[in-house]
Amino acid sequence: MKYEKMSQSILAAVGGVENITSVTHCATRLRIDVKKLDAVDLDAVKKAQYALGAVVNGGQLQVIIGPNVTEAYNDFLEVAGIDFGAGVVADDEGTIADMAASMKNNGAVGLVERLGNITAQIFMPIVPALIVGGLILAIKNLLVNYCGFSTDSGTAQVLLAIFDAAFTFLPVWIGYQLASILKMQPIMGALLGAIIVSPSISGVEGLDFLGMPIPAIGYGGTVVPIVLGVVFMSAVDRVLQKIIPDVVKLFIKPLLTMFIVVPVTLLALGPVGSMMGYALSDAVTWLMQHVAVIATPIFAAINPYLVMLGLDKAFIAIEVNSLAQLGYAPIIFGFISNLCIGATCLALASTIKGDAARKGMVTSFGITALCGVTEPGFYGALVERPRLLLGTAIGALSGGLIAGIFGLVEYVAGACPGLLSALIFIAPDGGMGNFFLACVVAAVSITVSFIATRVIIAKFEK
Template structure:
């Protein structure tokens, strides 16, 4: 037994015992226990436990805040309680409250992304260190040191479909290895080499799925429904090996043929949309694109905009669309994460503050995935704050005619060199970028802080 054995025993007693538990999971800081009957939950007793830093009760789920040691508490709880996946599936849950789309999104993503946050944070922080050393301390970008540091980032982000497949399958109460297997197929080196051109004569589009999340989520959702159907028709004597084989023989080709390319098809229309905005809305186009940028990344369509940036540099000598958009959006994500961390300081929530500050730093340096998936997407106030702040920052940038003169990966505070005009050596755009960044940070931080405070006031009045 681990150090959380006694804690787990007391939690088990105060959630109504094993028969009242319908699901157990954990995120970065919280032990999440879903239950059938809320009247059996003794919140006061759980709050009084020394290992508990607070609790959050949402519909039919109790979230016990523990901190970074939550994985230890999770495994001890599984051992003490004897709970296993699939238990009490037919238990009647309490009615779920009606939620807005933003609330549903906020509840959907955290259980998927929180378990993989350490990999994203490590990859993002190390890439920020590499970018800093290359841009300002003379590290040769082709050196072994720089390449090894890049491997940290690749390990965290290029294999994201594998991580997402595992955690999402776990959320759906599937065998996690099946989601992981699907993710592995999407980033398999043989597919990426370009030799997988068709399946049974049906052409397969050549799409890069590294760092994407939507294709593996769609594919794993298909696994979920197919798994439920196959359980009903496959005899128990052969289900152990027949069901996963049949499942993946269907899901993998369907994902490559239709579900995965959805992002590519969407990218085509995103390209038309961007062109339309720039042609018709002038200075109002950049603010809109800045607010939408994180969702472009989420759906993997940001890659479709990369050729536009390359074409602008080749024809005009500067990029006044995709680079400023990414720069403002990334800094906005970092500022919103800082606002969330600040609200945690006000509430004396040291656990959340420490985790979010690190992701905010990586976002300000240009790597937004840890902050966006780990913080923003869990709070509708944060998503709204980012939209408000980046629209303001985008408008300022558009008025300045903000542009970059060289291509820079992960635009943020470490890529100001891209705003220097190489022909004249002028720093004018650097100053414009600094002003735009300051406005963006202030607007995002203030907007998010106000929205969070207003939301907490409403909850206090309602409670």
Template sequence: MKYVEMSKQVLEHVGGVDNLNYVEHCATRLRLHYNNEKLINEEALKGIENTLGVIKKAGQVQIIIGPNVNEAYNDFLEVSGWKEGQNNEAGSAKEAEEPQKMSFMNYLNKFGNFMAAVFMPIVPALIAGGIILAVKNLLINYFGLDMESGTAVIIDAIFNAAFTFLPVYLGFTMARRLKMEPILGAVLGALLVSSNISGQEGLSFLGIGIPAVDYSTSVLPVMLGVGLMYFVDKFFKKVIPEIVIYFLKPLLTMIIVVPITLIVLGPIGTLLSDYVGSGITTLMSTIGGLAMPVFAVAYPYMVMFGLDKAIMPIGFNSVATIGYDPAIMVMGFISNLCIGGSALAAATSIKNDKAKKGMIVSSGVTALCGVTEPAFYGALITRPKILIGTAIGAASAGLVAGIFGLKSYIMGGTPGLFTAMFFIDNQGGLGNLFLAAIVGIVGVVVSYISCRIIISRTKSTEKAE
């Protein structure tokens, strides 16, 4: 339990477990939702060992851990005694909090935090399923693997388990985030992808026709359904007597939610998904050469403010509807590699402090692999001029990616060198992967050279003064 002492200190400086109303984590951050901001000691949190930084916003403290965040999360649960589904929102700490004026950024942050809680838990399954499909295609196309062999069948089964049942996973995580029984969200998702419902013609409920929709790998339909379930569940909690609520509430909730989802929300969600997918395809095919450089330059700051989580559903929806993501994962891939290149430039400019140099080199390599917080917060944000070089590299690589139409065929994870196989197309073709390699080289090299030039000129100016 490496993070036990860290967990004790974090718990102390966030006002104890009674000041928490939700605990979760994303790919690199432990996210603690609090009741009373006055009980948060942000300065003390910043000095805790085994943490890389602290961000406080929108009723939440984010402790930056890095790739081992799941271990830190489990240790924190053990130390704090927090249980999943626990709700302290009505505690005394809540009553002491003064109401805050909500701005647009507050709402945007809350939306991003919500999406992180819904999508991040399912990312490992998607990474495993997507990469193993890429491996299968490579084996079939270049190493003679028989498409009908047991190996190919099992690999396909792993892929389908990860992607076909996406509505089940989303239903579970979204219901859990909304503090309902998670299994009911999973049941709704399972119903949508069941062979009796998904894509079936001629269905009706009480004489009302149900549109035939293929819900496998879909995103919006189950999210709309669980959103409706939240309000229905909330209503029944108030009106059903406690003695029968355990049996009656789930039954009545599903009787109401399922027909409305199948008749109205599911088809609407599918239609919206198609429009979003078509819109992104049109955007990237027409002005991708202009849009992608801007996206890539802005991405590190979107991560800083948590806005990258708010746009994750766009990427998931693109993969589900058009088969690939031409924007979200691509801009993340470019940005992360450029941050890595910039950190390495900063490290190689250090001559007399070997320990500091080694630390920044390590953070740069980690950024190249997809986890940028150590490099961004530890090496770059304190040297704002270097970030100009990062932006130059990101714009250059983004221009290449936008003009030639780089695509990611898998959505999820922290894009970097370790997720390069995301760029192998669904038939195993390597052309897009070679384009990703060129884009990555441009980003790293241009960022590195630009940052070294900026560092050199900065030092020359300081000597002259």
């Protein structure tokens, strides 16, 4: 219970458990949805022990904790008396209306922020599986290509099975998470995901339902089809909840739900979702193939602000679709941005004199950012000194320019991109050219950001 005191402070600052509708977390933030945002004392939250900062995005309170956020999340649930699991506290009809009102009041920005929050809640619990699957594949390829292991060996087959389990069954994980967020029984979303990836359906030719032909689409590793299916399931679930008598609801409602949702998903929503996913990947691919020299450095420079708004999680879906369609993902600006923030923090730490505690803290922020987690450094050291972020941007533009010119890509989705996850750049065939390019981009990004930040400090912060 290291975070017990912090949890007590935050719980009081948000107006108690009666003002909370759900609690989740991502890689670094404790995410709290509340009924009444005006009841939240944001300043008190920021002053809580171990809290590195707090922001409100799309009506959601986000407390920046850092890499130990899972421990803080568990302690908060314990202190608040909330059941472990999905973290859903309230199942009131007003929640969706409150979300809609929040988006309406904040216009397009509110809608984008809310979508970013929902995307984070869907994908962040799944990310560890994606990272493990991708890195295991990289290790398997290294063993086969450079260590003499046969592709038919038991070791290679087991490692490949881990990768397949992480990505082929992605619709199952997404279905479970999204159903939970939409306040349905999570297992129903997982069941729909399992149905569409079933070898009896996924990619099978000649299927029909009541004489209506089912398009032969492979759903393994896809994102959009299961999202559309679960959203439709939520609408069906709410209608059936109102019209089915309680005495038979336990078994009749799930039966009717699946009887309605599965055919609609296979006949319409799945094919449409697949086309949408491919169109999205095609658009990103076109962008990176034709204007990567411009797009990559710009996205790398603004990525810290996408993270601040919670919009960076939306790119995970694009990464997954690109990997499923192309075998690689060209979205590498998060890697460049994280390294630049780390270098800027280290440059700042190198100039701190006479305050060993502060110097050590900022140094740890820099190292953490180099490893892929930037919120501690961004909120704990750089936001209060925005001029230093110019040094971050200069490094990001430099590294992004090289990455754009030579076409740097990644082969694993969802990883916290940093030095510790460098295996994401090793090609599936074991080729190391892309990995060496990533090393060059990393070296340029870190060096330029460090030097630029030192120059800015020397010139403007004497």
